[in-house]
Each structure stands twice: as C-alpha cells, then as structure tokens.
Ligand code: TXA
C-alpha cells in the first residue's frame with residue numbers, strides 16, 4: 132500500500148486538506164494525524180473492519196482497547212451508556228485537552244474498539260489539525276498512538292513514517308506534538324475515579340473538581356497481576372539500548388553527586404566497549420563525554436516533549452546503553468517517570 136503524506140499548517144488549516152483526510156476516515160481507511168499529545172492512528176470507531184486495520188498495522192494485541200476521539204462534547208452521549216456528573220465536569224473543564232475518560236459504553240461502540248470490555252475511553256484533543264480532521268470525517272475516530280506496538284509513541288510525522296510507511300492510507304503532517312506524552316487516562320466507570328495512566332492533566336488538577344482520585348503506582352506489573360487498563364501490562368517504549376534511570380537516593384544527594392555518578396557510569400560502560408548514550412536533564416550528564424548525548428531540556432515540560440524522540444534517536448545512533456538522570460519532581464514528572472521506568476524496564480540507579 133502506498134501511504135499518502137499531506138501537510139496541514141496548524142495556524143492556517145486548509146479545509147480542503149482536512150476533508151481529504153476526513154474522507155479517507157469516513158470511507159473505512161486509516162489515517163495518522165497529530166494531536167497535542169502524540170500522533171494518533173485513526174479509523175472510524177463505528178466501523179469494525181476499519182478499526183481492525185489499526186490493530187493489523189500496529190501489530191497491536193487484540194485485548195488492548197482504543198481511545199475514541201471526538202470533536203464535539205455532544206457526541207459523547209451517543210457513545211456511552213450514561214454521563215455521570217464527574218465526567219460532565221472533567222469534559223467541561225479539561226476538553227479539548229490531554230485527558231481521556233473511561234465510561235460504560237453504548238451499543239454504538241463495537242467490541243473490537245473496547246477489546247471486549249463494557250467500557251470505552253473517549254477524548255477530545257485540542258490540536259487544531261486533529262479537531263479539523265475528526266470534524267471533517269463526521270465520525271468518532273478510534274485512535275491509539277501511531278507507532279508499531281512496543282515502540283515509543285510518535286511525536287512527529289517522520290516517526291510515524293519510520294514505523295508505518297506502506298501500512299496505512301495516509302499521514303497528516305502537522306508538525307511536532309507539544310506535550311509529547313500520551314493523555315491522562317481517567318477511569319470514571321466505577322465508584323471512585325482512578326488514573327490508569329498519568330499525563331498532562333494531573334490528580335491535583337482533578338481533585339478540586341471531582342474529589343478523591345486514586346492514582347495507583349503505574350509501575351510495571353508482576354506476572355499474574357490483572358491490570359485495569361490492558362495497555363499497562365504491555366512492554367512499552369523499549370529502545371534497543373539498555374536504559375538506566377539515575378536518580379537521587381534522598382534529599383541529601385546533590386545534583387553534583389548525580390552528575391559525578393553519570394560520569395563514572397559512562398566511563399565504566401565505555402571501558403567495557405559499549406556505545407554509551409546520555410539523556411541530559413537540566414544539563415546534568417552533558418559533560419559525561421557520552422557517544423550520543425541528547426539534551427532533555429531545562430524543564431519537565433521540555434523533557435516530556437522530547438522523551439520519545441530521544442528514545443528513537445538513541446536507537447538510530449546505535450547506543451548500547453543509555454543513562455537518564457531524572458531530576459524533576461513536579462507533578463508532570465509523574466507522567467515522565469511512568470514512561471521512563473517502562474523504557475528502562477524498571478532499572479533505576481539511586482545515587
Ligand atoms: O494521548 C493519547 O491518549 C493518544 C492520542 C493519539 O490521543 N492515544 C493513545 O492511545 O495513547 P493508546 O492506544 O496508545 O493508549 C490508550 C491506553 C492504553 O493503555 C489502553 O489500554 C487504555 O488507554 N484504554 C483504552 N480504553 C480503555 C478501557 N476501556 N479501559 C481501560 N483502559 C483503556
């Protein structure tokens with residue numbers, strides 16, 4: 132299959148281009164498009180055959196459900212059994228934006244979308260190109276991240292093409308995604324709201340609005356545990372390199388201590404003949420003379436926005452081992468650690 136690539140300028144959306152992409156979606160095709168979090172791979176959520184193409188292209192396990200994207204809050208009523216008050220509040224206050232909510236589904240959602248669960252995740256993205264494409268399609272759009280399953284989520288059209296060129300109908304290039312980490316997944320189908328995946332909308336933003344929010348440790352599960360969100364059990368974001376997160380053991384550890392530790396780790400790995408990568412964090416790690424050094428930026432927002440691109444670059448540059456000092460402690464860094472620990476398969480060096 133030839134994958135068509137079109138460019139849509141976020142600041143001046145060409146309606147003719149948006150409707151080209153919309154028509155591919157409404158006629159059963161599969162289109163990758165940018166959102167404010169990561170690129171999504173979309174298909175008509177009400178068309179099981181179209182949704183199946185997403186699973187095939189990504190190599191996604193059939194028991195991992197998809198998020199349905201809408202361009203209008205009014206659409207949600209048709210997709211769910213009932214809209215409880217907390218859902219109403221979250222939609223009014225945080226949509227369009229980086230939070231997906233899980234509710235009991237209506238019959239309009241085919242089983243393939245919800246992977247057989249009685250619930251469905253729904254989100255209204257704030258990216259103007261995503262909104263224009265979904266609106267033009269006239270259908271609710273099921274869209275997981277537009278990567279091969281297990282690879283880092285794509286934050287540019289080039290990442291999408293690297294994984295899916297020749298496997299999908301169209302890629303809409305709308306530039307680099309601003310947030311860079313996937314949406315918060317908030318389960319509102321039970322008695323107490325639960326964050327199944329941390330993201331841009333944090334529990335302290337939600338609690339004043341909807342009261343108690345559970346935020347279970349989003350660490351990898353032990354064998355035999357049943358995850359509430361099927362996606363949590365799969366290995367994610369795994370680069371070929373062995374990733375080690377380097378963190379402070381306690382408040383007594385200084386940033387200099389972390390910096391020295393990264394330097395020593397790099398030296399040791401290079402002596403072992405390894406090609407070493409460092410993902411610098413607020414400059415820490417930049418002076419470690421790594422073979423591949425990527426600047427993670429000065430703020431957690433910058434770090435989150437660049438994390439997946441960095442993991443892809445380490446692979447491209449053939450790093451065998453990557454050290455990632457992590458020195459952010461604000462609320463967004465919870466979402467960052469969730470992804471980074473998965474990429475590191477839980478390997479954390481405390482200094
Ligand atoms: O930011 C995002 O959410 C991006 C963009 C494209 O919108 N999408 C995304 O989708 O990250 P995906 O499929 O890569 O991740 C969806 C996560 C998975 O972990 C999945 O298991 C979980 O949400 N999920 C979806 N529906 C669910 C449901 N009904 N119950 C529990 N978990 C669900």
Ligand code: MG
Nearest residue numbers: 275276284313
């Ligand atoms: Mg994904």
